Amino acid sequence: MNRIFTPDRAPAVAIWLFTVAALVFAMVVVGGITRLTGSGLSITEWKPIMGALPPMNDADWMEAFRKYQEIPQYREVNAGMSLAEFQGIFWWEWIHRQLGRFIGVAFAVPFLVFVALRRLPRRLLWRCAILLALGGLQGLIGWWMVSSGLSERVDVAPERLATHLGLALLIFAGLIWTGLEALYGEETSRSPVGWSRGAALLLGAVFLQSLLGGLVAGGKAGLVYTDWPMMNGAVFPPVDWAQGGLAFLHDQGLVQFNHRAVAYGLLIGALVYAVQAWRWRLAEGLGAAAFALLGVICLQALVGVLTLVHAVPIGLGVLHQAGAAIVLGVATWNLWLVRRSQPRLFVSGPARLL
Known part of the structure; x- marks a missing residue:
């Protein structure tokens, strides 16, 4: 046929x-x-x-x-x-x-x-x-x-x-x-649902962080608070709430704060994910993928801080934007790899991550 x-x-x-x-x-x-x-x-x-x-x-x-x-x-x-x-x-x-x-x-x-x-x-x-x-x-x-x-x-x-x-x-x-x-x-096999969910959440968080980075770039929010880890000596910047919900799109201080906050959450999530992968000795390259994702997220965070404290020079700004695409690519590969891994390859530990 x-x-x-x-x-x-x-x-x-x-x-x-x-x-x-x-x-x-x-x-x-x-x-x-x-x-x-x-x-x-x-x-x-x-x-x-x-x-x-x-x-x-x-x-x-x-x-x-x-x-x-x-x-x-x-x-x-x-x-x-x-x-x-x-x-x-x-x-x-x-x-x-x-x-x-x-x-x-x-x-x-x-x-x-x-x-x-x-x-x-x-x-x-x-x-x-x-x-x-x-x-x-x-x-x-x-x-x-x-x-x-x-x-x-x-x-x-x-x-x-x-x-x-x-x-x-x-x-x-x-x-x-x-x-x-x-x-x-x-490939029709699927990994345990917990690992797929965890990898998908990380990918979603990376994509959300990229969108927030776009708001920072579009609103030039990276130029208003160039100190770190504080924001002009404060944890939370003053926000013009008279804009209503548009403040989340247009208020420079709030936009930058959101980008920072999601970055911290993403770092913690990637660290937990990688540590669990190491503890449970995932086969088929899953552990390596988890640590690769953690590594590029850490490098991206470092570049982000350097870009901020140097008031967004062109070289660092371009590197940070390129880094966002690299992190997304690694997170995509990680989820693809997790979803195709057979349950029998999870050699120890429970079948849930999140």
């Missing part, structure tokens, strides 16, 4: 998905540079096709510069900027958008080829289709984010930046998970 899709392992598909995941990681890094250099609003139009071409002559550059001069960021932040300075921020945003276009092609074309050649496992077809749709949605959300800073603000809305970053990280994690499924094939 002929099959339309291969039923099990597909190493070529895995290589493709991991390659696209690497490109998305690069996109996250370039996005961090774009944000930290104030470049994100330098291109004031959204042209998915024609926008792939940068200004080609002096007249085109002057027209792009004129459009930038009409938005609040130029008038209130960069008034008097030279054309050369404008070109410096323009290129970062252009590279960011161009990389997004390239990722779209790098995903869509091989996807269609694998389907046409019947090389894509049936169980992964809809996952890949959803990832493709999310990639298209990411382009729309990117413009939705940029548009928030073109008329009344000098920067983009923090919640829109967090949404844009969050979707990028969701796609990144989805690519890693689906790539692992393609590389190792289908």
Whole structure:
């Protein structure tokens, strides 16, 4: 009987998905540079096709510069900027958008080829289709984010930046998970529910912390309290509660406090998880994965503190954003590994973690 899709392992598909995941990681890094250099609003139009071409002559550059001069960021932040300075921020945003276009092609074309050649496992077809749709949605959300800073603000809305970053990280994690499924094939065994729950909670906490980091970045909350572990000598900063629930999105002190608090909880959770893995001597690399996750979370926390106390220099800020993607990738791999481990491989200890 002929099959339309291969039923099990597909190493070529895995290589493709991991390659696209690497490109998305690069996109996250370039996005961090774009944000930290104030470049994100330098291109004031959204042209998915024609926008792939940068200004080609002096007249085109002057027209792009004129459009930038009409938005609040130029008038209130960069008034008097030279054309050369404008070109410096323009290129970062252009590279960011161009990389997004390239990722779209790098995903869509091989996807269609694998389907046409019947090389894509049936169980992964809809996952890949959803990832493709999310990639298209990411382009729309990117413009939705940029548009928030073109008329009344000098920067983009923090919640829109967090949404844009969050979707990028969701796609990144989805690519890693689906790539692992393609590389190792289908597996029906499941680990004890406690370990799956614990690993899932850690992954969820990492993703939540990444969203909070997006709010910190979007609201420039990392610049208001640069001491640690206190916040201007206090445990909890003053909060403008007149904003109501929006304070959790827009109040700089509260946003930074929430990011710190979740970081502490994540560190404790990862430590407990790793210690339990060591105590119960989990096989199949689960213990190593647990300690790898703890290690990258500790490094990310250290980079976060250094970024804060140095008032968010570009180098450390970009490293911290890249670190968020790395931690999410390791947490995704850890959960995938836990969910595929057979109960008999848990050689000692009870079957519950949480």
